[in-house]
Amino acid sequence: MIEVKNLKKKYGSFEAVKGVDFEIGKGEIVGLLGPNGAGKTTIMKMLTGYMFPTSGTAVLNDLDVVEHPLEVKTAIGYLPENTPLYNDLSVYDYLSFIAEAHGLDKKKKEERLAAVTKECGLEKVLFRPISEISKGYKQRVGLAQALIHDPAILILDEPTSGLDPNQIIEIRDLIKRLGREKTVILSTHILQEVEAICGRVLILNEGFIVAKGTAAEIAKELRGQDVLIVTLKGADPNALSADLGACAVIDRVMSAETQGGDRVILRASVKPGATGADEAVFDWAVGTGNKVLSIAPQRLSLEEIFTKLTREGTSNDQ
Ligand code: ATP
Secondary structure, three states, X not given: OEEEEEEEEEEOOEEEEEEEEEEEOOOOEEEEEOOOOOOHHXXXXXXXXXXXXXXXXXXEOOEEOOOOHHHHHHHEEEEOOOOOOOXXXXXXXXXXXXXXXXXXXXXHHHHHHHHHHHHXXXXXXXXXXXXXXXXXXXXXXXXXXXXOOOOOEEEEXXXXXXXXXXXXXXXXXXXXXHHOOOEEEEEEOOHHHHHHHOOEEEEEEOOEEEEEEOHHHHHHHHHOOOEEEEEEEOOOHHHHHHHHHOOOOEEEEEEEEEEOOOEEEEEXXXXXXXXXXXXXXXXXHHHHOOOEEEEEEOOOOHHHHHHHHHOOOOOOOO
């Protein structure tokens, strides 16, 4: 659905996007996550054909954005950052105008207007001037204009920016609903947004994609190895550490702490390539007479991943 290869963008001598590659399949909601100035908006502008890449390719719905800019625009719906709306028009007149700009005939226009009004929950404000409606409703109108021509792909630049917590929840729910039918790429610097809406994430820093995948996949890649948190019955961390270290699937016991005097919590890395480590630890416990109270894989939160990957900063944020 979206295929990006070695995409670069220079503003003068400054390279804002330094060669990014990614693919997004049909029906996915993918988050482009990065600190301010990472290059998110620049990538979105190139995907939508609003700005040509300096080099590299972006293909949407089998159409190259440089070779087929008009066709690409009909295949995508774009919600730019700080949605530009015509404040003097009513919601209805504005959406009607956008529908006509897309070349929809009268019948199709009325059909689509009715559909997006319902989808985006605009019934109450349809005939109010845009200047008078709340920021949350304005954002819904922004989404409605992106949807009016029923595109297969939605490109949303910071769709919840500036909204209050209730409005954020409403817009996220709406995007999730839209994601059932459409391919969605959205940019954000809010981690919770990605966790709440997106199946996959591309983490961008200073013009590079520094990680991609689900949060769990990225965490695994970062750690390089699986880590298990094993709680054993007992009071001697050193002895239990040595015991667990002898288990065939365990590479190294990294830490052991007593808790409540009768249990020890151990962090242990699993040998690279070993599978079924938790089962092997249970078998080891049965064989050695140890009592396992719990076993859980250690997970890095998306926040920890993000900090780790983007800690070097946002030096080119202007
Ligand atoms: P934010 O989260 O703040 O919107 P972003 O990740 O969307 O940031 P971009 O807006 O793509 O980042 O900007 C990437 C870099 O390119 C920044 O350093 C920015 O200052 C620079 N930049 C963006 N637009 C231009 C421009 N028209 N001319 C020169 N530099 C630009």
